[in-house]
Amino acid sequence: MNFLFVHQNFPGQFxxxxxxxxxxxxNRVxxxxxxxxxxxxxxVHPNVVVKTYRQEKGSGRETHHYIxxxxxxxxxxxxxxxxAIEIRKSGFHPHxxxxxxxxxxxxxxxxxxxxxxxxxxxxxFYRADGGDVGFDPEFPSVFDDRLRIRVKNTTQLLSLEAADAGISPTLWQQSRFPEEFHSKIRVIHEGVDTAFVRPDPDAAVELDGMTLKRCDKVVTFLSRNLEPYRGFHVFMRTLPLIQKACPEARIVIIGGDGVSYGRRLPEGQTYRAMYAAEAGDKVDWSKVHFTGRVPYNRYLSLLQVSSAHIYLTYPFVLSWSMIEAMSLGCALIASATPPVQEVVEQGENGILVDFFDRDGLAAAxxxxxDNPGAYEPMRQRARETAVERYDLRSxxxxxMLRYLSGEDDCGLYAVSG
Known part of the structure; x- marks a missing residue:
């Protein structure tokens, strides 16, 4: 069969x-x-032929901001x-x-x-209620946002109509789309290679002139970019409380200074610098380590030595990193927001805290x-969840292969509840 994948940042999810x-x-891909x-x-593979385009022009200055x-x-x-027309003329006709x-x-x-x-x-699918918009009172929405968001979904709605079938990685993300389209969308997660992404009790990481191991008190926080959508502001404001309770803890913060989602700051400003300045001398910065973005293997090693891994998110797209942290057997402390609650059961495979509850987060x-032994069963169950529900190979x-190849005709189904 012939397959054509289309993603501006290929391979993206594929x-x-x-x-x-x-x-x-x-197969031809x-x-x-x-x-x-x-x-x-x-x-991605020697047999994948990648055709590229240049996109040099976006919207015009006079274009209404809604569109x-x-x-x-x-x-x-x-x-x-x-x-695509050029590809077709070359003789490639995707099935x-x-x-x-x-x-x-x-x-x-x-x-x-x-x-x-x-x-x-x-x-x-963006909505004015029940998701990311208006969730955080620090970044309130206004009535104009409701109108803008309705138009923002234009591309998605046209794509929903044109698609023969669809994929969404979680039930909650699927539920955000209009109900009349649910029968088109199959819930299939991209998967985690749990055989590779696994705990290592002997893991050790060199960081800023020291060696961190599983026996150390290491708090990890991770986001592709350090921004409010992933709770960075809440985490930074919790740092003084964490350090007061555990002054010997090493805080490892992984992520870049860009903005993937939400509001951008003026040129030259970053959320990291903003919230670090806000914290000031309330934080012992000698025990806080900003790594920036790191290679994948180093990222895994940092989570393998983690004593407590924090994952916070608005009601939005669930990060791959949370499932990977569970596959690594991390002691996961996560926000009690809908995408997380689909995966994490309180006290069973993770600890859930209110997104805005800094005292509760610090206490967890x-x-x-202070009680690493008590969290071993939870760590094990977190990994079991990743293996049972999100394992890539099994x-x-x-x-996904059955669905794309058309072998899984039962794949088109509606999910209720």
């Missing part, structure tokens, strides 16, 4: 399935991606459609087109490949540091 399909005899995002990236994202999506969709519709790349692909089966990755961290990848 590395495992693209690699697996490319390794199967008789082509990907479309934005050139600047993949030009220096290692190939700037949509204009950019249309322009990107046009660019990708032109590249299956798999894409992430958020940036508009898939808008016109059904017109280019009308006989293909089109499957979209539906990650998140202190207890995990569960998620086989299910």
């Amino acid at each position: 590395p495992h399935v693209a690699r697996a399909l490319a390794g199967m005899p008789g 082509v990907a479309i991606a934005e050139e600047k995002n993949v030009v220096q990236r290692l190939p 700037r994202d949509f204009e950019s999506a249309v322009r990107r969709g046009q660019t990708v459609a032109r590249l 299956v087109v798999v894409g992430h519709p958020a940036w508009g790349e898939t808008l016109f692909l059904k017109d280019v490949f009308p006989n293909a089966r089109h499957i979209s990755y539906f990650e998140f 961290v202190a207890d995990a540091l 569960k998620c990848l086989p299910e």
